[in-house]
Amino acid sequence: MIPAHLKTDLEQRVAAAVTNREAAVDVMKALQRHYGWLTDEALDEASQLLKMSPLQVEELATFYEMIYRRPVGRHVVHVCDSISCWASGGETLLESLANLLNIECGSTTPDGAVTLLPCSCLGNCGEAPCMMVGEKQYGRVTLEMGAEIVAALRNNSLGISATS
Amino acid sequence: MEQILFKHTRHGRCLPFDEYRSTGGFEALAKALSEMAPADVQQQVIDSGLRGRGGAGFPTGRKWSFVPRNLAGPRYLICNSDEMEPGTYKDRMLLERNPHLLIEGMALACYALGVQHAFIFVRHGYEQAAENLRHAIAAAHRSGFLGSNILGSTFSLELDVHQSAGRYICGEETALINALEGIRANPRAKPPFPAIKGLWGQPTVVNNVETLANIPAIITNGPLWWKNTAAIPEAAGTKLFCISGHVVNTDCFELPLGMTLGEIIDGPCGGMRPGSRFKACIPGGASTPFFTNAHRDVPMDFDPVAKAGSRLGTGGIIVFDQTTCMVAVTLNLIRFFARESCGWCTPCREGLPFVRHTLERIESGRGEAQDIDILREHVQMLNYAFCALAPGAMGPVEGLLNHFEDELLEHIAERRCPLTGDRAVADRTG
């Protein structure tokens, strides 16, 4: 269940929209921020807030790259695999992070700390290779930097605060 | 070189509202509201020769003129800041440095079009840009440049920011309209064009960030002055070129339209990186056919680039050096487009994965001579897709066939990639 204040905020957002549906992406993103991913419960809550059927919300949720309809770790690391990053070592970065985390790209570490995913161009191609953790972007990511960022995320999961 | 869009740029900061004001900001709006009729604003934009900066290069004033004038009911302007074309990051630069310019440009466009409610559609990942816009909108409201009866006139305007959740097709204008309405973002059939029937069935203009950000300078300095900031008489205005790849300076530059490719690479880009030699580039974002050394003298403007067999597109130039395998480049691009296909129509949904598969076979040394014909056939076939994503996706494949057929043949004959060797090509379906 979402807290009352979030519910009120979202009700206000929907009330201010031209049509309920117009607020759908905002509502899904807010619920995902709360739950970590768009859970079945979140989907139902979204459908109630938006007065859309769960199927109509599902149809939207599964369309977007950054709405997760499956569980993800506490941190989602996206590594850009589009052309400018590819030309500047993005593939190697992704492989090295997968090795460090000891998981396949597309999966989550067993402790639930980190999910590693490739993603489409982050619009930061001048600073290739790029990655994004949650909503924070990093550019000119060397293998060392990537390792540091991931280590900080893991430490955070052990209770030591992250630097980013 | 004249800096219109980056006039206020200092790296690493967003221009404060007060500084924008004190250096002439919102004076174009004040001038238009006090001295010009909406039709005059539109006429100046027509006279300037401004062409859309979102990729297709459609003349902006002409697009505006398609909106029916005397219909009852609302009409809308949407600023397209989806910017998901790989190699493109100019709108981000503009919004991170000076969001006020876009807001003034949108206010002028809305005045010309009779729009009272406009939207800015911002892609996922541009959190800073979206935040800058919200602050800038609030500041403009406080100073009376947005809201009811702007500067005491009868013109009123509200601006809303919509943040997306990541999908390339949302940048296509009819898909964008669906996305904004909260409908699955498949493109709509055209006609009717958005100018007649767009957002919520009302007349709607969709323009790119950079396009709209140019309007204040056209109104302040006049269409002729603006037009003449280009490098050649046939071109109009400046353009934000965003550079990536194997050159020294991978940055976003505001340059006169019509500079040649060679001048851009040897000038602002600082040439190739040490040890790198120019092999090829993508001239205008991921969906544009490659240019090679033979194209260094092509003026970077809409028509000359089209005449040379590619498109100016978004102005995203991606440069590759001699170590780059062009089959691998094309494969990377096709993987992107196959993943981003919205799935609505069969040629694109089925065709792009097939092309990807064919390129994967060739790159990993399992290609056959007939694969080249298959690729050629698909360049033709994907023109029959429902929207421009699929033909755009095939742009690089066409460039590969036209300029690097020998490289394709080498892959097939040697049964390996001559540049990356036997490295396995993962079949990533994405």
Ligand SMILES: Cc1cc2nc3c(=O)[nH]c(=O)nc-3n(C[C@H](O)[C@H](O)[C@H](O)COP(=O)(O)O)c2cc1C
């Ligand atoms: C697949 C696809 C993606 C597009 N993405 C964008 C985009 O991210 N930003 C943009 O301004 N135009 C994009 N466009 C072009 C728009 O459909 C439209 O032409 C443009 O926003 C019009 O603005 P302009 O006239 O100012 O150029 C895209 C087109 C296609 C087919």
Ligand code: SF4
């Ligand atoms: S061409 Fe591709 S992106 Fe366009 S409608 Fe068809 S499936 Fe969707």
Ligand code: FES
């Ligand atoms: S290609 Fe990676 S940020 Fe654009």
